[in-house]
Amino acid sequence: MVQTWSGATERAGAVPGRDRRAGLREQLEHDAATDGFGRRLTWNLFWLPLTSLAVLLASAVVFRPEYDKMLHEDWPVEWAQFAGCLFICVVALMSVRPALRGGRPLLAGLLLLSGLAWFFLAGEEISWAQRVFGFATPGGFEGNRQAEANLHNFDSGFDPEAVFRGLQVVIGLGMSALALYARLGRVRPDSSWRIAAPPLCTVPLFLTIVGYRFLGLFVPEGFGFYGRLQEWAEFCQYAGLTAALVCVYWAVQPQTEPVGGRARHALRPRARRDWRRLLPAAVVVLVITLVFALLTPFSGLIPGNAPGQGN
Known part of the structure; x- marks a missing residue:
């Protein structure tokens, strides 16, 4: 016997908890599919915070020196953060023009500001390539705790790092709330709220930094093991933002449809995405990251040991 109402289906004798879990899985996969995300990618993004944390904790138990290195500056996790920031910047800027052509000036302005902000953050992540070249x-950076050419490590009464940590939490909570509101609520598919909302499968990525900052309130300041996990939490947030910006990029792409003999600019429908269009941007970001990472050991500088006014 099958009973249906409000678009839902319930089978007599089925286990409610199991049906609910199956429904959540299907909803998550369907939501991601509207943005061209396959089932495997969807669940990889969903479980990325937990799986990556498990790998890090296992390495901390078995290979503690390698764990410390992996989360240290100029090592893989930070370079992954840099690549994420740079790719977010590029995709945001690539989305500005189609957003304007689609009649969304406010979204275009936010994308432009977002692209510039993430370019700045990418530069800050690697001290503007100081340890690369x-x-x-430069003079004027005497107040920098690392004696490097970046702004977020200044210690002169005003703490930029504290502001940055606060913004991370705001972004994490804001993007999670936007995903739940626009993806689960009754929001039109062509609404700017829906376009800007990240897929539901990225919510764990955004909540990771929120959970990390909350638990940090109860962790002693000198507990270096926990402090190094900050790099992991930031990486998760950047991964979520990367997925979100890719979705925005696809959503604002124009589609030409014959309407009364004329072309109409509309949102691209739920169709298979040509991911090759993003391949050049991804390759450029990857090449820049690899070249910078390979040059860094030969610069003669290490974190906190930059020559100049800061020493």
Whole structure:
């Protein structure tokens, strides 16, 4: 016997909890499919915070020196953060023009500001390539705790790092709330709220930094093991933002449809995405990241040991 109402289906004798879990899985996969995400990618994104944390904790138990290195500056996790920030910047800027052509000036302005902000953050992540090219710290950076050419490590009464940590939490909570509101609520598919909302499968990625900052309130400041996990939490947030910006990029792409003999600019329908269009941007970001990472050991500089005014 099958009973249906409000678009839902319930089978007599079925286990409610199991049906509910199956329904959530299907909803998650369907939501991601509207943005061209396959089932495997969807669940990889959903479980990424937990699986990556498990790998890090296992390495901390078995290979503690390798764990410390992996989360240290100029090592894989930070370079992955840099690549994520740079790719977010590129995709955001690539989305500005189609957003304008689609009659969404506010969204285009936010994308432009977002692209510039993430370019700045990418530069800050690697101290504006100081340890890549080995240039001396410019004058005026005497208050930098690392004696490097970045702004987020200044210690002069105003703490930019504290502001940055607060923004991370705001972004994490804001993107999670936007995903739940626009993806689960009654929001039109062509609404700007729906376009800007990340897929539901990315919510764990955004909540990771929120959970990390909350638990950090109860962890002693000198507990370095927990402090190093900050790099992992930030990486998760950047991964979520990367997925979100890719979805925005696809959503604002124009589609030409014959309407009364004329072409109409509309949102691209739920169709298979040509991921090759993003391949050049991804390759450029990957090449820049690899080249910078390979040059860094030969610059003669290490974190906190930059020559110049800061020493």
